[in-house]
Amino acid sequence: MLTLYFSPGACSMATHIGLEEAGANYEEKPTMLMKGEHKTEAYMKINPRAKVPALAVDGRVITENTAILTYLARQFPEKKLLPSDPVAEAQCISTMAWLSNTVHPSYGHYFKPDRYAETEAAQADVKQMGAKAFFANLKEIDSMLKGKQWIMGDQYTVADPYALVFYGWGVRGKFPVDELTAYTAWKDRMLARPAVRKILESEGSVLVKG
Numbered sequence: 038m039l040t041l042y043f044s045p046g047a048c049s050m051a052t053h054i055g056l057e058e059a060g061a062n063y064e065e066k067p068t069m070l071m072k073g074e075h076k077t078e079a080y081m082k083i084n085p086r087a088k089v090p091a092l093a094v095d096g097r098v099i100t101e102n103t104a105i106l107t108y109l110a111r112q113f114p115e116k117k118l119l120p121s122d123p124v125a126e127a128q129c130i131s132t133m134a135w136l137s138n139t140v141h142p143s144y145g146h147y148f149k150p151d152r153y154a155e156t157e158a159a160q161a162d163v164k165q166m167g168a169k170a171f172f173a174n175l176k177e178i179d180s181m182l183k184g185k186q187w188i189m190g191d192q193y194t195v196a197d198p199y200a201l202v203f204y205g206w207g208v209r210g211k212f213p214v215d216e217l218t219a220y221t222a223w224k225d226r227m228l229a230r231p232a233v234r235k236i237l238e239s240e241g242s243v244l245v246k247g
């Protein structure tokens with residue numbers, strides 16, 4: 038039994054799409070960040086770090102998008118959501134690790150500067166630097182996608198739904214994402230995938246709102 042703990046619009050959307058692409062049978066447990074549901078005693082028993090996503094697999098919990106998406110791709114090999122060549126597989130995992138350890142925190146600096154600095158002036162600085170770093174990271178994703186169908190080339194992999202999270206955050210934060218032509222064209226290819234569209238609609242993503 039697979040149980041997904043997620044919050045609509047959060048980075049857990051990557052794992053949510055991954056489950057759908059894998060064709061997995063899973064139960065959804067919305068854990069709303071805005072309502073602080075990730076900080077309740079019940080949820081802290083699932084993930085003591087109070088973050089989404091978490092995936093319970095027959096009661097054993099996996100956290101971190103990179104680990105969950107790698108697990109799903111291996112668990113549903115017929116869907117070919119990871120490259121089969123070992124180096125390409127490691128490059129795909131490396132891309133997800135970078136999304137997690139660099140791109141995500143850069144948005145965090147922009148979105149929640151109060152977590153990183155105490156005074157208002159310092160927070161304003163953190164916010165500004167975060168915005169710069171985040172947009173530079175989106176530009177890097179754009180150049181990674183130039184001339185490619187998917188992040189890893191011809192093969193759609195679990196790195197794709199992960200990269201979509203940050204395009205959505207770019208739109209939400211009113212960054213000039215339209216300038217990123219390869220990333221924008223790829224986003225449109227992503228939206229044409231039934232699994233992606235289904236999850237974006239169910240989460241009320243800015244990418245599918247009229």
Ligand SMILES: N[C@@H](CCC(=O)N[C@@H](CS)C(=O)NCC(=O)O)C(=O)O
Nearest residue numbers: 047048087088089090101102103137
């Ligand atoms: N590296 C983690 C990041 C998890 C994470 O920071 N999730 C955010 C949502 S995007 C969260 O739960 N934030 C709640 C909080 O920090 O209070 C992953 O990829 O799973």
